[in-house]
Amino acid sequence: MKVALFITCLGDVLFPEVGKATVAVLERLGHEVVFPRDQTCCGQMHTNTGYQHDAAGLVRHHVEVFERVLADGCEAVVAPSGSCVGSVRHQHAALARREGDEALAVRAEAVAARTFELSELLVDVLGVTDVGAAYPHRVTYHPTCHSLRLLGVGDRPLRLLRAVRGIDLVELPAADSCCGFGGTFSIKNADTSTAMLADKMSSVLATRAEVVTAGDASCLMHIGGGLSRLRTGVRPVHLAEILASTT
Amino acid sequence: MSTFLGMPGVPVRGPAADTAVGHLTGDRPFPAAARDSLADTQLRRNLAHATSTIRAKRAAVVTEVPDWEALRDAGSAIKADTMARLPELLEQLEANVVARGGTVHWARDAAEANRIVTDLVRATGADEVVKVKSMATQEIGLNEALEAVGVTAHETDLAELIVQLGHDRPSHILVPAIHRGRAEIREIFALEMPGVDPSLTDEPAVLAAAARTHLRQVFLRARVAVSGANFGVAETGTLTVVESEGNGRMCLTLPETLITVMGIEKVVPSWRDLEVFLQLLPRSSTGERMNPYTSTWTGVTPGDGPQEFHLVLLDNGRTRALADDLGRTALHCIRCSACLNVCPVYERTGGHAYGSTYPGPIGAILTPLLTGLTGGDDPNDSLPYASTLCGACYDVCPVKINIPEILVQLRAEHTEAHADRHRLPTAEAAAMKAVAWSMADPARFARAGRAAALARHGIRRGKPLLPLPPPLNGWTASRDAPRPSAESFRDWWARTRGPSS
Ligand code: SF4
Numbered sequence: 001m002k003v004a005l006f007i008t009c010l011g012d013v014l015f016p017e018v019g020k021a022t023v024a025v026l027e028r029l030g031h032e033v034v035f036p037r038d039q040t041c042c043g044q045m046h047t048n049t050g051y052q053h054d055a056a057g058l059v060r061h062h063v064e065v066f067e068r069v070l071a072d073g074c075e076a077v078v079a080p081s082g083s084c085v086g087s088v089r090h091q092h093a094a095l096a097r098r099e100g101d102e103a104l105a106v107r108a109e110a111v112a113a114r115t116f117e118l119s120e121l122l123v124d125v126l127g128v129t130d131v132g133a134a135y136p137h138r139v140t141y142h143p144t145c146h147s148l149r150l151l152g153v154g155d156r157p158l159r160l161l162r163a164v165r166g167i168d169l170v171e172l173p174a175a176d177s178c179c180g181f182g183g184t185f186s187i188k189n190a191d192t193s194t195a196m197l198a199d200k201m202s203s204v205l206a207t208r209a210e211v212v213t214a215g216d217a218s219c220l221m222h223i224g225g226g227l228s229r230l231r232t233g234v235r236p237v238h239l240a241e242i243l244a245s246t247t
Numbered sequence: 248m249s250t251f252l253g254m255p256g257v258p259v260r261g262p263a264a265d266t267a268v269g270h271l272t273g274d275r276p277f278p279a280a281a282r283d284s285l286a287d288t289q290l291r292r293n294l295a296h297a298t299s300t301i302r303a304k305r306a307a308v309v310t311e312v313p314d315w316e317a318l319r320d321a322g323s324a325i326k327a328d329t330m331a332r333l334p335e336l337l338e339q340l341e342a343n344v345v346a347r348g349g350t351v352h353w354a355r356d357a358a359e360a361n362r363i364v365t366d367l368v369r370a371t372g373a374d375e376v377v378k379v380k381s382m383a384t385q386e387i388g389l390n391e392a393l394e395a396v397g398v399t400a401h402e403t404d405l406a407e408l409i410v411q412l413g414h415d416r417p418s419h420i421l422v423p424a425i426h427r428g429r430a431e432i433r434e435i436f437a438l439e440m441p442g443v444d445p446s447l448t449d450e451p452a453v454l455a456a457a458a459r460t461h462l463r464q465v466f467l468r469a470r471v472a473v474s475g476a477n478f479g480v481a482e483t484g485t486l487t488v489v490e491s492e493g494n495g496r497m498c499l500t501l502p503e504t505l506i507t508v509m510g511i512e513k514v515v516p517s518w519r520d521l522e523v524f525l526q527l528l529p530r531s532s533t534g535e536r537m538n539p540y541t542s543t544w545t546g547v548t549p550g551d552g553p554q555e556f557h558l559v560l561l562d563n564g565r566t567r568a569l570a571d572d573l574g575r576t577a578l579h580c581i582r583c584s585a586c587l588n589v590c591p592v593y594e595r596t597g598g599h600a601y602g603s604t605y606p607g608p609i610g611a612i613l614t615p616l617l618t619g620l621t622g623g624d625d626p627n628d629s630l631p632y633a634s635t636l637c638g639a640c641y642d643v644c645p646v647k648i649n650i651p652e653i654l655v656q657l658r659a660e661h662t663e664a665h666a667d668r669h670r671l672p673t674a675e676a677a678a679m680k681a682v683a684w685s686m687a688d689p690a691r692f693a694r695a696g697r698a699a700a701l702a703r704h705g706i707r708r709g710k711p712l713l714p715l716p717p718p719l720n721g722w723t724a725s726r727d728a729p730r731p732s733a734e735s736f737r738d739w740w741a742r743t744r745g746p747s748s
Contacts, residue, residue, distance in 0.1 A: 012696060016739055035740045037689060183636075186726075
């Protein structure tokens with residue numbers, strides 16, 4: 001299958017390894033990955049911070065870029081981020097409608113219908129749970145809020161992780177509790193965000209895992225930023241990176 | 248009193264003098280108030296324990312109901328229909344209450360509602376009233392208004408009583424004293440409850456018995472009761488109160504005069520609709536299959552119960568919320584408090600940080616919808632941002648209010664109200680525009696990414712990263728900031744794969 005990679009703005013600038021890992025997994029499974037280089041950002045940060053008019057331009061751009069590659073032989077768009085796919089699927093069309101652009105809303109719906117978060121693409125579209133990975137580490141998985149509740153990915157990431165050779169997967173207590181990131185919430189309400197993070201870190205530490213993983217680089221940046229500040233020695237690794245690992 | 252409803256006229260955007268009376272607005276923005284709550288270790292422990300217990304109870308009883316999702320859809324549909332026909336249903340309710348011997352009053356705002364109730368109480372000559380737990384009377388600050396004219400209001404719900412005796416404010420819709428532990432309650436009773444045995448312990452049964460002895464005297468004495476209502480059935484004029492303790496039932500049956508203050512959104516079209524809500528409400532709120540007491544009454548029944556009944560229909564910003572096409576769904580709320588109990592923000596900050604009678608996720612949308620967003624520094628302008636948009640509230644809401652979506656919409660209304668009122672954009676608005684500009688074009692975006700990487704990476708290669716400047720120092724105060732990669736993904740792709748599509 002020919003798949004277009006939506007790298008996300010954060011993934012492009014801050015976490016390119018996550019994108020490289022996504023490419024590696026898909027290519028190892030025999031699929032072709034293209035990277036539409038005109039892509040920028042889904043506009044979620046603008047939308048969720050109250051700047052819908054500014055977001056509207058980004059939505060239009062995103063739709064234009066990805067409908068072009070979908071028309072050009074790509075069968076699906078994949079992003080290693082539940083949150084950004086959530087925005088594409090649940091915000092783009094609604095935002096276009098609020099801006100009075102029904103035509104854009106319809107086009108956005110068409111792009112959204114073929115956009116998948118990585119674990120959705122692997123399990124539902126490509127039908128694999130064993131991607132041939134090996135990762136001999138003690139790992140705990142944090143289900144990010146948007147992958148869990150906006151997308152409903154359920155246990156797909158866990159099914160993928162359980163099939164990884166050598167992995168010691170331990171259950172995270174109070175796993176479905178938010179880590180406190182919330183985009184600009186982490187800055188506007190830094191104290192509350194930190195209180196939530198403290199509880200999430202306690203849960204992670206209680207598992208005695210050496211790696212905490214998730215399907216969103218943004219939440220991992222938050223959890224990892226706290227774990228690193230406290231010098232806990234637990235490192236954040238994106239789901240895609242574990243699935244790409246073969247050693 | 249006129250029946251003018253102020254049908255959609257006042258937009259959400261704009262200041263709200265009409266809702267200034269009562270307890271819809273705190274004195275500080277959420278982040279500042281939350282900081283104090285977060286430092287209260289006792290509060291954090293009480294809340295974590297109480298919310299996790301009730302969360303688990305709710306989750307267990309909800310899974311027992313095979314048609315739970317269908318019930319939620321039905322609840323949502325009934326409420327949507329009610330809001331679409333609100334004026335007609337309210338007039339039907341009024342006609343039926345009057346036909347059965349009650350009197351109906353219309354109150355535009357808190358001040359008007361307080362005036363109506365205090366006048367009614369004074370006309371009876373009573374100097375005290377007993378109260379059924381009610382959010383609407385908390386919202387309008389009725390107890391203070393009564394006190395100002397020399398009337399003592401006795402809260403009879405156990406948790407409300409604890410709050411009242413402690414000279415405190417409720418912090419939860421259903422469990423107003425959720426922020427208090429047993430030892431604190433014992434202390435409040437020992438200090439403030441008239442005639443209490445000073446040697447009482449903090450055993451729940453001992454505390455409940457003390458409250459019972461105290462309240463029994465009040466019930467037998469009181470001639471006037473004030474209540475709220477969970478539902479008002481338009482087709483029959485029947486009011487409904489749902490409760491656990493039976494103290495509400497005492498208030499609703501013993502006194503001679505009953506005054507009910509009901510938000511206009513609490514009307515439901517027919518008796519059949521109660522079938523849906525009386526299943527949704529107890530399981531969502533207390534995690535019980537059925538609440539112990541459901542009281543219903545219709546006007547006045549000669550020789551049985553209160554012989555004088557007044558219904559005060561309260562607007563207080565509700566028609567303002569109704570005018571907002573998405574925000575009006577916040578009026579569907581049946582005040583079950585499930586969204587508070589699952590909210591990770593509420594669990595840490597408690598209810599007082601929200602400043603309003605309505606805390607938690609529903610409060611973060613309902614409060615600003617009722618009072619309006621000023622686009623300035625009104626404390627309620629901070630409420631739509633008091634959420635990570637994690638979506639836990641939407642998952643549990645029995646009437647499927649899409650709280651995260653409304654929060655996002657209110658944030659937009661807030662920034663736009665600010666832009667309307669100010670010539671200069673905020674630093675945040677300017678930054679957002681700049682980022683949107685650079686992201687609208689891939690070449691600009693690539694250049695901005697490289698510049699950020701240089702600024703953060705190149706200059707301090709090998710050395711620890713410096714704290715970020717304000718407002719981003721909110722991040723680095725407790726979290727290390729990521730280091731932009733020396734090579735972005737797009738540059739890596741271009742270098743290793745050549746230009747792609
Ligand atoms: S918004 Fe929904 S979950 Fe929250 S109190 Fe109201 S009805 Fe209950």
